[in-house]
Amino acid sequence: MEETSIIISGFGGQGTLFAGQVLAxxxxxxxxxxxxxxxxxxxxxxxTAHCTVIVSAEPIGSPLxxxxxxxxxxxxPSVDKYEPLIKAGGVMVANSTLVNREITREGINSLLIPxxxxxxxxxxxxxxxxxxxxxxxxxxxILPLEAVKKALGxxxxxxxxKTLPLNYEAMDRGYQFAVDHQ
Amino acid sequence: MVATTEVxxxxxxxxxxxxxxxxxxxxxxxxxxxxxxxxxxxxxxxxTIGVAPVGCSVFAYRYFKMDFVxxxxxxAPAMATGIKRVLPKSxxxxxxxxxxxASIGMAEIMHAAGRGENITVIFIxxxxxxxxxxxxxxxxxxGMKTTSSPFGRDVEMAGYPLRMxxxxxxxxxxxxxxxxxxxxxxxxxxxxxxxxxxxxxxxRELGFSMVELLSSCPTNxxxxxxxxxxxxxxxxxxxxxxxxxxxxxxxxxxxx
Amino acid sequence: MAKELLKGNHAFAEAAIRAxxxxxxxxPITPSTEFLExxxxxxxxxxxxxxxxxxEVAAINMVYGAACTGKRVMTxxxxxxxxxxxxxxxxxxxxxxxxxxxxxxxxxxxxGNIAPSQGDYYQMIKGGGHGDYFPxxxxxxxxxxxxxxxxxxxxxxxxxxxxxxxIVDGNMGQMMEPAELPPMRxxxxxxxxxxxxxAKGREPNILTSIxxxxxxxxxTNLRLLKRWKEIEKNEVIYKEYxxxxxxxxxxxxxxxxxxxxxxxxxxxxxGIKAGLLRPITLAPFxxxxxLELTDQVKRIxxxxxxxxxxxxxxxxxxxxxxxVEFYGRMGGVTPLPDEVFDEIRRVSQNTGPGAEDPxxxxxxxxxxxxxxxx
Numbered sequence: 001m002e003e004t005s006i007i008i009s010g011f012g013g014q015g016t017l018f019a020g021q022v023l024a025x026x027x028x029x030x031x032x033x034x035x036x037x038x039x040x041x042x043x044x045x046x047x048t049a050h051c052t053v054i055v056s057a058e059p060i061g062s063p064l065x066x067x068x069x070x071x072x073x074x075x076x077p078s079v080d081k082y083e084p085l086i087k088a089g090g091v092m093v094a095n096s097t098l099v100n101r102e103i104t105r106e107g108i109n110s111l112l113i114p115x116x117x118x119x120x121x122x123x124x125x126x127x128x129x130x131x132x133x134x135x136x137x138x139x140x141x142i143l144p145l146e147a148v149k150k151a152l153g154x155x156x157x158x159x160x161x162k163t164l165p166l167n168y169e170a171m172d173r174g175y176q177f178a179v180d181h182q
Numbered sequence: 183m184v185a186t187t188e189v190x191x192x193x194x195x196x197x198x199x200x201x202x203x204x205x206x207x208x209x210x211x212x213x214x215x216x217x218x219x220x221x222x223x224x225x226x227x228x229x230t231i232g233v234a235p236v237g238c239s240v241f242a243y244r245y246f247k248m249d250f251v252x253x254x255x256x257x258a259p260a261m262a263t264g265i266k267r268v269l270p271k272s273x274x275x276x277x278x279x280x281x282x283x284a285s286i287g288m289a290e291i292m293h294a295a296g297r298g299e300n301i302t303v304i305f306i307x308x309x310x311x312x313x314x315x316x317x318x319x320x321x322x323x324x325g326m327k328t329t330s331s332p333f334g335r336d337v338e339m340a341g342y343p344l345r346m347x348x349x350x351x352x353x354x355x356x357x358x359x360x361x362x363x364x365x366x367x368x369x370x371x372x373x374x375x376x377x378x379x380x381x382x383x384x385x386r387e388l389g390f391s392m393v394e395l396l397s398s399c400p401t402n403x404x405x406x407x408x409x410x411x412x413x414x415x416x417x418x419x420x421x422x423x424x425x426x427x428x429x430x431x432x433x434x435x436x437x438x
Numbered sequence: 439m440a441k442e443l444l445k446g447n448h449a450f451a452e453a454a455i456r457a458x459x460x461x462x463x464x465x466p467i468t469p470s471t472e473f474l475e476x477x478x479x480x481x482x483x484x485x486x487x488x489x490x491x492x493x494e495v496a497a498i499n500m501v502y503g504a505a506c507t508g509k510r511v512m513t514x515x516x517x518x519x520x521x522x523x524x525x526x527x528x529x530x531x532x533x534x535x536x537x538x539x540x541x542x543x544x545x546x547x548x549x550g551n552i553a554p555s556q557g558d559y560y561q562m563i564k565g566g567g568h569g570d571y572f573p574x575x576x577x578x579x580x581x582x583x584x585x586x587x588x589x590x591x592x593x594x595x596x597x598x599x600x601x602x603x604x605i606v607d608g609n610m611g612q613m614m615e616p617a618e619l620p621p622m623r624x625x626x627x628x629x630x631x632x633x634x635x636x637a638k639g640r641e642p643n644i645l646t647s648i649x650x651x652x653x654x655x656x657x658t659n660l661r662l663l664k665r666w667k668e669i670e671k672n673e674v675i676y677k678e679y680x681x682x683x684x685x686x687x688x689x690x691x692x693x694x695x696x697x698x699x700x701x702x703x704x705x706x707x708x709g710i711k712a713g714l715l716r717p718i719t720l721a722p723f724x725x726x727x728x729l730e731l732t733d734q735v736k737r738i739x740x741x742x743x744x745x746x747x748x749x750x751x752x753x754x755x756x757x758x759x760x761x762v763e764f765y766g767r768m769g770g771v772t773p774l775p776d777e778v779f780d781e782i783r784r785v786s787q788n789t790g791p792g793a794e795d796p797x798x799x800x801x802x803x804x805x806x807x808x809x810x811x812x
Binding site: 227228229230231233234240243244246247248249250251252253254257260261262263264265267268269272273289290292293297 | 460461463487489491492493495496497499500501502503504505506507509511525526529533634635636637638639642643644645646647648
């Protein structure tokens with residue numbers, strides 16, 4: 001596969017770093033090269049948290065990119081920051097619950113998805129990251145949805161294991177929303 | 183009549199056959215000898231690692247017949263920690279002066295004691311920097327003249343002497359912290375007992391042990407050896423009272 | 439063993455454990471703290487030593503003590519902490535005992551920031567501590583390389599009784615990549631003949647860095663220098679990409695070398711004959727290979743995350759035979775592949791003579807980039 005760079009960005013506590021790790025595990029388990037690199041330090045304390053994941057069939061050079069192929073934006077500051085940077089032909093999935101504007105950038109494939117609303121319907125607002133991930137995989141099938149679910153099942157922290165079925169459902173809902181609204 | 187010799191006194195096995203570089207009248211030699219005798223009596227020589235400081239006793243490793251390392255100034259307790267933690271069955275001691283222990287090495291000594299490191303510290307307090315030629319030390323007495331307090335230590339400007347035995351005895355990690363003096367034979371005997379108890383503390387893994395030894399520096403004090411010893415007795419002991427500041431109860435019944 | 443997805447700091451620490459490290463003494467500092475935290479969890483259960491020291495000064499002196507016992511020992515810190523450790527590092531070098539120090543570099547000078555940097559190049563490569571000594575410096579660029587070269591660092595430290603620095607930056611410490619860990623090495627119970635472990639049945643060992651007679655010190659300095667010459671001969675490691683027919687030689691280490699490899703790939707896709715030399719041993723530097731390449735290429739571009747420190751070493755070797763250009767980001771800014779690609783393209787079109795100091799031409803370019811970035 002072509003080298004694909006994905007930035008997952010949101011507020012601290014929205015699970016952006018973990019979502020990136022799940023994607024990284026799934027990539028590794030499917031025989032791909034992958035790098036995951038977080039923002040770190042004081043900016044993590046209550047500010048934005050983002051990670052860059054690069055997936056490729058070939059060894060990866062830089063773990064960082066200026067212009068990502070895919071952006072998963074869980075809040076408005078992330079849309080503001082990355083909308084102009086996405087590569088032409090790239091993908092942006094944004095959380096419309098927290099992004100009260102349209103995505104105007106031409107030449108990219110974008111989707112607004114009410115991730116928090118769907119998460120609340122499922123009974124747990126912290127599922128928004130997995131809803132977004134499901135939607136992203138529908139728009140940019142880097143890996144099959146099932147492969148990412150498998151990775152999640154294997155790497156979800158022990159204390160959250162009981163929420164695994166809900167997490168799977170969140171991915172499905174996100175994926176289906178993207179299919180229905182494309 | 184067959185002549186028989188009975189050895190009543192000889193060089194400790196823990197000493198090398200080397201003359202020390204210490205000045206005439208200096209009590210370092212006495213302190214060295216007490217440490218060597220205690221190590222001999224406890225049979226520890228072959229398992230002991232000494233840590234020499236920076237100061238007059240920088241060459242201590244030449245005089246003790248045992249494994250030795252040479253620390254950076256003030257860092258002997260850290261170095262001893264590094265050794266003891268990988269060789270917990272060995273006996274590790276540092277030998278430090280007042281500038282080394284109470285000035286540049288204050289952090290290292292406090293935290294080694296705070297952690298309860300099973301090491302023994304022999305602390306030579308002679309109230310002056312000897313090796314660099316007689317500058318003010320953290321233990322220099324108020325009013326005492328040194329090359330860097332030429333008009334006498336002015337406590338308004340240079341503060342007060344630090345009482346390390348008292349300070350360290352407040353720490354929970356300390357098992358045995360006492361102050362002794364080397365100014366006469368009776369006190370030297372008491373000092374040796376204290377050194378023995380300090381090494382016993384380490385053997386019993388009762389935590390950090392330190393013996394502070396009030397010592398003389400005739401050269402930099404510009405006194406004769408006897409006057410220097412009198413100075414210790416008359417001027418230093420009021421400021422640095424001799425005594426036991428921390429003794430783990432497990433040591434109290436020990437007869438040495 | 440299968441590959442695992444490993445975070446840099448954790449992977450380096452685990453690799454050190456598997457290489458037989460018996461003690462870790464350190465002090466918390468971002469972005470290397472996870473190294474310490476990992477050791478705090480792992481070492482006690484293995485019966486090995488861990489102490490969170492009161493300062494980096496104490497930590498390195500604990501390392502010094504344990505190094506004198508001949509057991510494998512290390513610390514990890516980050517730039518300001520490494521500055522504090524320089525005292526002990528010099529003593530370790532002067533006493534000729536083996537130890538490994540990992541520096542997860544961050545922006546400076548001073549308190550600087552916690553972002554990734556290569557600004558400690560001079561400090562690490564040229565010594566940093568006082569006196570005449572030569573540290574070995576390894577600069578891995580991926581989690582797998584870090585895992586591999588930390589094992590090598592211990593081997594080299596033992597072989598040459600030397601201090602070995604492994605330098606990475608915050609990117610490497612924080613990133614996750616699949617890597618394969620080596621199997622656990624068995625710890626040798628045999629003490630090296632110089633080690634202090636108690637003089638049982640032998641003459642005492644004395645380990646010191648003091649040589650009061652200048653001639654004795656000179657003999658020591660000479661021994662260290664001759665040993666360094668051996669190291670220069672035997673231990674050079676580097677990686678190459680696309681160098682066979684390269685006309686533009688890009689040189690970068692660690693993260694900047696890795697970023698440059700992406701840029702070189704893009705350059706090739708655009709028909710520019712660029713190639714990359716990525717030193718893994720910054721000391722000893724791959725001087726011989728650079729000399730060979732100097733005869734082959736038309737221009738050289740040095741890429742660093744500092745103000746041109748390795749650049750000076752490259753200039754010294756190239757001696758003006760080929761124009762050398764420079765592109766650096768400083769202060770904790772990581773260059774991105776497109777910046778480096780733009781530089782490669784620019785360099786490939788530049789036929790002018792090289793500047794005496796390539797920084798003179800780089801400074802206005804950087805000022806423009808900073809103005810655009812903000």
